[in-house]
Amino acid sequence: MTERDAWKVARELRDAILRLDLRPGRSLDEAALAESLSVSRTPVREAIIQLIADGLVVREGRTAKVAPLDFDDLPKLYDALLVASRVVHRLAASHRTDEDLVEISKQRELFKEAVASGDGVGRSETNFAFHMAIAQAGKNRHFASFYEQTLIGSIRIARACFASIDTRDQADIAAHLAETTRQHDLIVDAIAARDADCADEYAVLHHDLTKQRIKRILFSGSPVLGDNLTLSDEWSFP
Numbered sequence: 001m002t003e004r005d006a007w008k009v010a011r012e013l014r015d016a017i018l019r020l021d022l023r024p025g026r027s028l029d030e031a032a033l034a035e036s037l038s039v040s041r042t043p044v045r046e047a048i049i050q051l052i053a054d055g056l057v058v059r060e061g062r063t064a065k066v067a068p069l070d071f072d073d074l075p076k077l078y079d080a081l082l083v084a085s086r087v088v089h090r091l092a093a094s095h096r097t098d099e100d101l102v103e104i105s106k107q108r109e110l111f112k113e114a115v116a117s118g119d120g121v122g123r124s125e126t127n128f129a130f131h132m133a134i135a136q137a138g139k140n141r142h143f144a145s146f147y148e149q150t151l152i153g154s155i156r157i158a159r160a161c162f163a164s165i166d167t168r169d170q171a172d173i174a175a176h177l178a179e180t181t182r183q184h185d186l187i188v189d190a191i192a193a194r195d196a197d198c199a200d201e202y203a204v205l206h207h208d209l210t211k212q213r214i215k216r217i218l219f220s221g222s223p224v225l226g227d228n229l230t231l232s233d234e235w236s237f238p
Contacts, residue, residue, distance in 0.1 A: 005039055006042075006046035008043075009039060009044055009046075009047035010047035010050045010051060013028075013047055013048075013051060013056075014054070015125075017051075017056050017057075017066055017156070018124070018125075018152070018156060018159060019121055019124075020159055022066050024067065024068045024156075025065055025068050027063055027064070027065050028048060028057065028063075028066065030044045030048070048064050052064070054149065054152065055067060055149060055152070056152065069156060069157060069160055071157070071218070074214075077153050077154060078154065078207070078211055080146075080150045081147075081150040081153075081207065082204070082207045084143065084147040085131075085147065085203045085204075085206070085207050086203045088134055088135040088143055088144065088203075089134060089138075089187065089190075089191070089199040089200055090200050091137075091138025091143065092104075092135070092138045092199065093190055093191045093194050093195055093196040093198075094194065094196050095137065095138055095139045096137040096138075100133070100136065100137035101137075101188075103137075104133045104134055104137060104191065105188060106133075107126060107130035107133045108185070111126040111184065113126075123177070124155060128152075128155060131147075132144070132151070134187070135148065137191070154210070157214065158214060161214060179209060180206075180209065183205060183206045183209060186198075186202045186205075187206065190202055
């Protein structure tokens, strides 16, 4: 086994978890996964250890399972995401190189292509890559890691919510994606101009866009939530 084998397996499992192909609470059978991925059990075992560290997998006794989605923890998750987002956007504006800007712009354009093609999975993956390119441009691996963890948590929640809503309301979806794209452009412009204050402002704006959309779904009677959801007053609509 090479480190790359474990990394590739971890990436495939991670993507499957974020796509909800591996549902929350599902047991991970090392032997079955090794067979399906055409590798030995060792890289699968190493990948699971990495995914546990990332918060995507939990261990119950000797069994590894996809981490459950804790909707009751949602306000704390989004508070953490806001702090992390503001920091990495400020850092990116202050420390980005020309090469960083090229990568950020590249991921922005890939997101636009995914939006135009109607590829929901592609939108999610390119959106994640766009924001992580910003985090890497900040040149602080500690904040980048913190941001990645909170971003992944919010993506899992979003994918679960969006998978449960009626996708026939194309006008609402199109409006949300158009505003997301517009805000991506503002963020890139601020980072390109090395304007940390504007990058911070747009990070807050972008966070609020996602948060408000999730709140609308949470209180729309979505079946993904169950009957025991309890959120703080801040997350309640009047």
